[in-house]
Amino acid sequence: MDNRKKIEEQNNIVLCLKKDNAELTKLNYDLMKKYKVKTSDPVVNDIIDRIFIRHRQGMEKFKKTMAQNSKTIPEWIEETIEENIDAISYMSTLKDRIVAREEKLLKEIDMLKDELTINTLQSDKKDEKIEQLKLEKVKAVEEAKKEADKLMINKCIKYENEIKEVKDDNKKLAKQIDDINGKKEKK
Numbered sequence: 791m792d793n794r795k796k797i798e799e800q801n802n803i804v805l806c807l808k809k810d811n812a813e814l815t816k817l818n819y820d821l822m823k824k825y826k827v828k829t830s831d832p833v834v835n836d837i838i839d840r841i842f843i844r845h846r847q848g849m850e851k852f853k854k855t856m857a858q859n860s861k862t863i864p865e866w867i868e869e870t871i872e873e874n875i876d877a878i879s880y881m882s883t884l885k886d887r888i889v890a891r892e893e894k895l896l897k898e899i900d901m902l903k904d905e906l907t908i909n910t911l912q913s914d915k916k917d918e919k920i921e922q923l924k925l926e927k928v929k930a931v932e933e934a935k936k937e938a939d940k941l942m943i944n945k946c947i948k949y950e951n952e953i954k955e956v957k958d959d960n961k962k963l964a965k966q967i968d969d970i971n972g973k974k975e976k977k
Contacts, residue, residue: 811858815849 828835849855861869 811855815855 829838852859
């Protein structure tokens with residue numbers, strides 16, 4: 791009976807400890823909600839928040855703290871190995887995705903550089919063509935002015951010649967009139 795009594799006492803103690811643990815866990819949650827642990831480093835704050843969240847998830851799933859877990863050392867080591875294998879798998883997958891994305895972005899950058907070079911060359915050619923057309927326009931205007939000047943000079947010369955002819959005709963007529971008047975006076 792003595793053993794039975796000891797076992798019963800131990801069971802009672804375990805039950806009391808479990809109740810105390812449940813109460814402490816609830817108080818811990820309440821404290822975490824009430825007092826947010828914060829540092830001046832946002833990365834550290836994020837890690838602390840993640841630890842609290844992970845702790846709550848573990849308590850909901852396993853109903854006991856890490857300290858209460860009765861795993862053996864080899865079990866803890868095996869658990870750690872499995873977690874690290876998962877972490878390595880996650881990191882390897884992420885690395886592959888990052889490298890693929892980086893290669894894709896580098897190709898896109900190269901394509902954009904090529905497009906920019908092509909556009910710059912085309913723009914330069916267009917600028918050269920515009921300058922060439924401007925020069926051609928200036929030459930055409932100058933030539934048109936020269937031709938207009940020649941036409942104007944030719945017209946002026948023509949009118950001056952016509953005026954000279956008219957004056958000469960007038961002089962001839964005036965002389966003829968004078969000759970006619972001079973003959974009339976002699977008669």
